Every structure is written in structure tokens, then in C-alpha cells.
Amino acid sequence: MALLTFKGGVHPPDHKELSAGSPIKELEPPEQAVIPLSQHIGAPCSPAVEIGQEVRKGQLIGEPGGFVSAAVHASVSGKVVAMKDILNPMGRMVRSVVVQNDKKEEWAPLQDNPDYMKLSPDELKEKIKNAGIVGMGGATFPTHVKLSPPKEKPIDVVIINGAECEPYLTADHRLMVESPGEVLEGLKILMKVLGVNKGYVGIENNKPDAIEKMREAASSEPHIEIVALEVKYPQGAEKMLIKAITDREVPAGGLPMDVGVVVQNVGTAFAVYEACRYGKPLIERVVTVTGHGIANPSNFRARIGTPIRELIDAAGGFTQDAVKVVLGGPMMGFAVSDLEIPVTKGTSGVLVLSKSEYAPAEKFGPCIRCGRCIDACPMGLMPSMLSILSEKGFYEDTKEYNIFDCFECGTCTYVCPAKRPIVQLIRLAKMLVKR
Template sequence: MARGTFTGGIHPYEGKELSKDKPIKSVLPKGDLVYPISQHIGAPAKPIVAVGDHVLTGQKIAEAGGFVSAPIYATVSGTVKAIEPRRLATGAMCDSIIVENDGKYDEVEFKPLKPYEEMTAEDKIAAVREAGVVGMGGAGFPTAVKFSPKEPDKIDYVIANCSECEPYLTSDYRRMIEEPELLLEGLKIAVSIFPNARGILAIEDNKPDAIAKFKELTKDEEKISVKPVKTKYPEGAERMLIYAVTGREINSSMLPADAGCIVDNVDTLCAVCRAVKEGRPLMERIVTITGDAVTDPRNYKVRIGTNYKELLEDAGGFKTEPAKIISGGPMMGFAIFDLDIPTTKTASALTCLTKDEVAEFEPSACINCARCVEACPERLIPKNLADAVEHGDEKAFLDMYGMECCECGCCSYICPARRQLTQLIKGMRKIQLGKRKK
């Protein structure tokens, strides 16, 4: 039975007041655009342009490298300057297509498709695949693959993940307030792909205006409803959200489709709408530039490939020296040391924290308080898992279901001894996942 929440979780400082009441600002990039060929889970995209080629906005510059992959499109007009490794927010290097922006923003001609009500499910999925749409709230799983389960008639729910539980981030909220019809249409299109599905807008109850707006918009909809969920981190994690909304459980070896669910976030569904109705590829997203170190925190509608530096400059730069800069949010983002990094399909935010916002601590011995156990949404025992990692006991780690960890960070956040529990578990999970690939 759906309870609107899940076991465990935490209530960190939200920090959303910095940007949530300011309208989204659209900006055009000024400098070079950098397009990493791995902006999604699966095979890297394959460049189909060469150095010296002139490209237009909306022109495909890299094709999907396999079934689980996604094409990439130029988001400005200009000249291909180089194809070379560039650094990602994760710190990894990735082959990237660099386009010198000519400042004209000349576009290819986008041809709207026929009304989606007249399209087959296969046609809609093909449009989403061709547009390069991927999950824009997490790891970037190609949306067309997500829309292609083995048994589409067994999908009961398409869930719009509107929870946005990550502290400081408000991009989904602003889009819900400013472009609700676009999101709703995207959800309708997704629901129409599956013969027996219903659509659910899962919105955390700290967004009462968004809940009210969508209840009004969906009052006459037979297959779409609004489900308020409790404000708690990590409510927006896929497994937690499915349980909160439907009462169904999945583990790390299962897909949401195994529980009869498809989950997509706000930006993704907006991109689905544009792809199917307008034939427009994924070229932009909403990015939150926030934190007390930023002069004017707000949300930006940006072209993919835009440099973080440009966005920060538009936000007035730093009003005080940041103690930490994070790509993403403070719970699941990546600390970065260089702003010369491109926004990608999965880049949700740039969070710039002051000294007062960043805790400085030294880990100490575990006091066996069990707070990490109470906080863990996966019902694991993080303390024991971390002990197994520190002792190099891989078997114990696996026997205690360490691979079920979703790396949400709740255990590290709540630990009074300041042990780096998440980091230890994450490191071992990475080792085990690497072994599985061999």
C-alpha cells in the first residue's frame, strides 16, 4: 500500500529559498561549446563531424553508439574546432567535440511530426531516440530504452518525478511553475506509449503551489493524477519514489519496469514533449546556480555544452570566496576544482558553498548509535558495511547486501562520529561493479 513516503531518510537544510522564487533566465553561450560523447549510460556516441566542419544549431554531430546510447546535437552554429579529451565534472577525461561559436545561432529546420495521438508507440519511441533524450535527473539512462520494456502492456504507472529532494536545487520546481503544460503534455505522451498505464505526478509536499497548479490542470484527466509525497531526502531516488507512490519494491538487480513502473524527471518529460510534438532534439536544460557564495543565485535555461564559468559570470560571480564548489547538489554532487567544465545533459546545478555552509571535521571512532541504520532508505547497516570495506572483507560486504546501497549519503550526513561511510561503501561498490564487467 502506498504511504507517500519510505523507511529511513533525513531532513537536511534545504537551501532552496536562495533561488526558488526567481524566474528562469534564458542565456545564450558566448564561448566555445564542449560536447562530451559520454553524457549518458551506455555506449559513447560516435562523432560524425570532422575538424573544420561548419555546423548549425540542431545538427546531429554524434550518432548513438549502440542500442543503449544517445546521439548528440550542436546547440550553436559554428565550426568544429577540435575533437579531443576534456574533463567532466566527475574528474574523468572524455573525448569531446569542441565547436567554436560563431554567435549567429543559425538553426536547421525542425519539422513537426504528426499529432502524437495519431502516432504508434514505436513512432513516439523512435522520435525520442532520434532526439537524444536521456534521463536528466540522474545518470542519463537513454529514455527510448526506458520506454522499450519487454512487456509494455505490464506497465501500470508512468511516474513524473517532481520531488526534487536534493538540497539547494530548484530547477524542476521553477519549470513546474513556469511551464506546467509542457511537463503535463510530456507525461501524457509517455503514458500513451503503454496501453494500460496511468500517469502520476509525484510532488513533495513542500511545493503546495505546484501541487495546486497540477491538480487544477489534471482535474478532467482520466489517466493522470497528482500524488503529494512527504518532504524527505532521498524521496526522489527511483526506488524510494516507486515505493512511496505505489507501495511496490525493487532491488538493485531490477528495473522499475519489473515493478510495472516507468519513472522520468521533469526536464526529461519536457524534452520528450519537444521531441515528439516538434521534432526538436535535446539541446537545452534548466541548471540551478546557487549557494551563499553566489551573488545572484537563480535558474538558467542553458544550451548543453555551455561552460559553467559563463553561467557563474551571469549570476554575478562570487560575492564571497567559496569553500567548496559542487557540480550538482551537496548530497550527491561532485566537488570540482575547475570551472572550465561544460554543462551536459545530466548537469543539474552548480552549488557554491561558503565556509559557513561547509562542515569541517575529523572522523572519529564509531559510537554504535545506529543513527546510520535508522537513516538508510535501503534498510542496510552502513556501519557494518564500512567496517567490512576497511578490513578488505569483500565477502562480508556482499553478504550484507552492500550492492543495494544507492549512495544517497544519508549515513555520512547523520553520523555523529563523522565517519565517511558513503565514500567507503561507494568505493567498494565501484570495485565490485568493475569486476562484473570483466
């Protein structure tokens, strides 16, 4: 069967080989877990614990600040020793709860549900909400909100995003290879919650073992299809994934629900299963630690709140020519200099780039109007014009070129031969233009 895809996109070297063969290892829980009260899109949580209080693993420590918010739980057992503001990867300060690990690994009471599939859609959704699950591909949008579409938007398809189109990252890959059944159960739960009887798992074709495992697991599931996708960035962007699999186009400015689709990440599906089956809140996730700046690229299951320094050390530390630490993938991730920044629900990878592989912020030239960015833009925009208008300060005019349809995937900037900071100029214009 022909591989499915979308129009545009680029083929950066994916370097998945660095960590794709490394099984997920349990990472030693940290001495101190630093757990931000805002790890999601939406209202921050308010603290549900006080300094000095003993907490157990999985205990609620952050009360959701509204409907579009996600609960936060202790990832280790121990004592709350501080509440402090820490820098998050995006450069903002977030209130965080610091739990001193007592190494007892005592769980808060969890509700086991061997018959979870017999629960009602609302009960399942409640469990997902209580577990504090968010989109784990990096967007961190609260999952229960995505599962509550308004009545006038009927949903008929659920897609599990196993594209993992960001180069280097292999967290979703490993999860699909090692726990295909759990991911699939997660999808079935999501389908039940939404009352949908068509489910897909979209996987880029550079993960043949994941495709095979998932197909095996889904062999007796008539309503679930595992589809192989062309390897192309940004194949895993929601709109591109939906286009590739269902040939539906999310309208400009719209959401997947406008075409009857809900997309969830592989890690999210896994977390949904654990929440519904074992009542387990989201306190750990798979993180790829990779790049040519890392001695032994690996995949870890790390507790939320583990400083990234511990992940880097567990992966053998830096190599001689490591120059840049990125949280997430190389196309959309955030570079950080503070290695005390903790793993959060959206941390799919810790990428350490070496001198030879990272793109220095070099001098850039004028746009030569080669059109490479236009051909590559998955949204069909004209990034060249947007960058020129923004560079010259004509921010208002960028609206004529549909600036708000840009989701900042960075494809234009990747291909630009003049090395123009196109996506950066677009972000600038987005901030300065009057909506």
C-alpha cells in the first residue's frame, strides 16, 4: 500500500538510529522531585499541599485551576520541602512543589479496575481527568478537554499519533514496540469515551518494528487500523496527520473536531490505559535522551520532576563536543541552559546536539525568493513574504498572508538557503500584530 502523507514538508536526517534500539529503562527516582504546577496549556493548578506535609506517590498536589487545566500529582513519596518558582523551558517562571524523596515508594490508594471497559464513557473520562493526563507529544493540552467536544461537533474518528516526526526522538517508538497492547487499549478507551467506532494509529515508515507490533496487537480489532505514513516532517502535526489518514482538511483556524477527529499521542494513549486500568495518575513518562552530544543515547521512563541533569548523567553524560541541550525535538524543542529544569508531562526528549550537528545562529542574508519555504510549508503559506514583511516592520500586512495559520513547525527555517530566521520573524509579527 502506498504510504500516506500530506503536501509539503521536509526530510531532515532523523538520527533515530541513535536511540531506537535502546529499550526503555526505569530511571532511578530523583532525590528531590521538582514538580511544576503548570505543565499544561490552560490555567495553572493551585497547590493542594503545604510545606512540611508528607505525600505519597500519586497523591494530588496541584488542584486544577479550571476546566482547561490538568491535575498534578506527587511522583515520589516523601515530604514537601519547598514551593518555589522555577524556570520552565519556555523561559517562564512556574510555581513548583519540591518533594524530598523518602525512597519508600509508597503509593497513594489507587483504584484498580480489571473491568475498565465496562465503565461508562463519563466514568472513564473522569478517570482520565483525575489522572491529570495531557497531550504528551509536547503540546500538553489537557486530554479530558479534547474528549469533551461540544454537541454540534460529532466525532467519528480517533487517531493515535505515532508519527514521531521530530528527528532523533524515539520515546513513542519504543512505547509502541514494548507496550503495543497497552497503547491499543488506550485507543479503545478513547474511542469508547467519544462513542467512535473507527480508530487509527498512524506511524511513520521509519519504524517498521512498531508498525508490525501494533498490527499484531490490532489483528483482532476490526475497528482499528494501523497505517504506515511517509517519513516527512511535520507528519505528526495534527492537521497533517488527519489529512494523510482521513483526507479531511481541518479548516483554517479550526480544530480537528471540526472534521470529526480527535488526535492523541502514543504516550497519552498509554497513560489513558494506566489511568483507567490501574487508576494511576500521570507521574512518569518515557523520555528519549539522545543526540551526538550524549555518550549513550537511551530511552528512560522518568518520574515527572526529575532534573534533566540526572537523565543526561544516566545516559553517560555529555560528549566532548556537546554544545546545546534541547527539550523536545530539534525542530520545535526548546534549548535550555539550566540542567535543573525538571522533566514534565510534555518532555518527550532531552536532545544534546554536538558542534557538528546543530545550526549556529549565523548571519542571515536577504530572501532570494527561491520559494523553497513556500513549497515546504505544510500549511500552504508564503513564509518568505511573512519574513520579509516582519523584518521590515509591516506587521499588519502579515495578516493578508494568513500569519495565524502558521503553527511554527520551523520547516521554512530549516530549508531556507539564506539562513533567514523565518519562523522567529513570524513569531515576532504574531506578537505585534493586532488580531
